[in-house]
Amino acid sequence: MKRKLIYILLLSLAFLGVTDVYAEGSEVRFEGGAENFVFISESEEGDTDLFSNLKNVMPGDVLSEQITVTNFASEYDYVKIYLKTEPHNETNNPLETDIKETETVASMADFLAQLNMKVLQGDRVVFDNSLGQIEGQEKTILLGQFAKGESTGLDLTLSVPMELGNEYMHRGGEVDWVFVAEGFMNGEEDEPEDVPGAADTGALTIFGASARGAAITTVAAVIVIFSIVGIAYLIRRKNR
Amino acid sequence: MNKQKLAVIILSLAVIVMVAMGATSAYFATSEKAHNVITSSGVGVELIEHRINDDGEMVPFEDITDAEPGEIYSKIPQVFNNDDGDVWVRVKVLRTAKLRDGTVLEEEDDKLVVDFDNVNWLQGDNNYYYYNRSLKNGELTEPLFTEVKIAEELDNKYNGATFGLKLIAQAVQVANNGSDVLSAEGWPEE
Numbered sequence: 536m537k538r539k540l541i542y543i544l545l546l547s548l549a550f551l552g553v554t555d556v557y558a559e560g561s562e563v564r565f566e567g568g569a570e571n572f573v574f575i576s577e578s579e580e581g582d583t584d585l586f587s588n589l590k591n592v593m594p595g596d597v598l599s600e601q602i603t604v605t606n607f608a609s610e611y612d613y614v615k616i617y618l619k620t621e622p623h624n625e626t627n628n629p630l631e632t633d634i635k636e637t638e639t640v641a642s643m644a645d646f647l648a649q650l651n652m653k654v655l656q657g658d659r660v661v662f663d664n665s666l667g668q669i670e671g672q673e674k675t676i677l678l679g680q681f682a683k684g685e686s687t688g689l690d691l692t693l694s695v696p697m698e699l700g701n702e703y704m705h706r707g708g709e710v711d712w713v714f715v716a717e718g719f720m721n722g723e724e725d726e727p728e729d730v731p732g733a734a735d736t737g738a739l740t741i742f743g744a745s746a747r748g749a750a751i752t753t754v755a756a757v758i759v760i761f762s763i764v765g766i767a768y769l770i771r772r773k774n775r
Numbered sequence: 776m777n778k779q780k781l782a783v784i785i786l787s788l789a790v791i792v793m794v795a796m797g798a799t800s801a802y803f804a805t806s807e808k809a810h811n812v813i814t815s816s817g818v819g820v821e822l823i824e825h826r827i828n829d830d831g832e833m834v835p836f837e838d839i840t841d842a843e844p845g846e847i848y849s850k851i852p853q854v855f856n857n858d859d860g861d862v863w864v865r866v867k868v869l870r871t872a873k874l875r876d877g878t879v880l881e882e883e884d885d886k887l888v889v890d891f892d893n894v895n896w897l898q899g900d901n902n903y904y905y906y907n908r909s910l911k912n913g914e915l916t917e918p919l920f921t922e923v924k925i926a927e928e929l930d931n932k933y934n935g936a937t938f939g940l941k942l943i944a945q946a947v948q949v950a951n952n953g954s955d956v957l958s959a960e961g962w963p964e965e
Contacts, residue, residue, distance in 0.1 A: 572807030580812045591816035595951025704817030715806040762786040
């Protein structure tokens, strides 16, 4: 009975330990598996909008936003997570949110150009420029390497000039950020190779597994299988 | 050592080495896009004018014709915040008289008498009256005044004249713009 009580207590403590604790601000959670990335935000525009505080801005506003990026995947020893800005254009990356009802890519770019954003990762300056410049160019930034449970924080500050004119009342802008995760097992890292059908984003190939990595796995498996068969044969032969 | 034992040892070492090398070095890459949205607010006000009719009901104001000197007429102007942002409000009051010969006289304050609310509205320069607190979205100010009277004593030149009481309402944002209406900046140009 005493042992049973101890087991119940230990199980209860174990469940307490696995309860999720949500960080303040928005969250980017890499869950791995089928869930991939999960965005958590209180924005009325939906979970894919991490800028929950940057709404109804007024001239002179200086607004903050915190985004926590965490690796929750258990199938890799560690993951590398990147942040990539993706400019809009009318064909390859059109506007997706309700902003498209009142803005074109060009008018939105004009609005964003009036605003300044500074993004810090600890003491490191990730961005510090007009949003027009940040949104207008494709840039990939490595946020770090994370074992399961490890995270990093991004501190955003949006500054709205006091001189912002009436023509910028009731305007909107959409800023696309792509979060990329590469999962690794401990050992030598393989750099990704171009895979047919994958989207090449400059320094990074996404949506593809390494072809070379797959070949090594196959050869290793064949060697192991033949070795096991060979040992079994020799042992059996010896016993006869 | 016979050949069989040697083969077993070599094959075993091969298995151990392959496992130790971590030959399963394949990795996985994936991505997800966040559509982050920034929106701006706005300010806007609407001038609303009512009067009390003969039945004591508040109805929309209409121009008064055949007004008599000394008679008091009901006119109740208020400002309504019809936009998102909190605003500071001011109203410019212009009192004019257009004589029968077409001449327009301005600054006819003493000919067109108004009972201004001096508690909720502060008189400023250039015929501006400032509402003494901020106005939130959907709020209505207290009336700037409630009655208008043509002066009892008028020169003959005012016979057949048309008196004008023109009101211009303006608003500026409260956010980042002073602690009271008199310190606010950015008012629209006249």
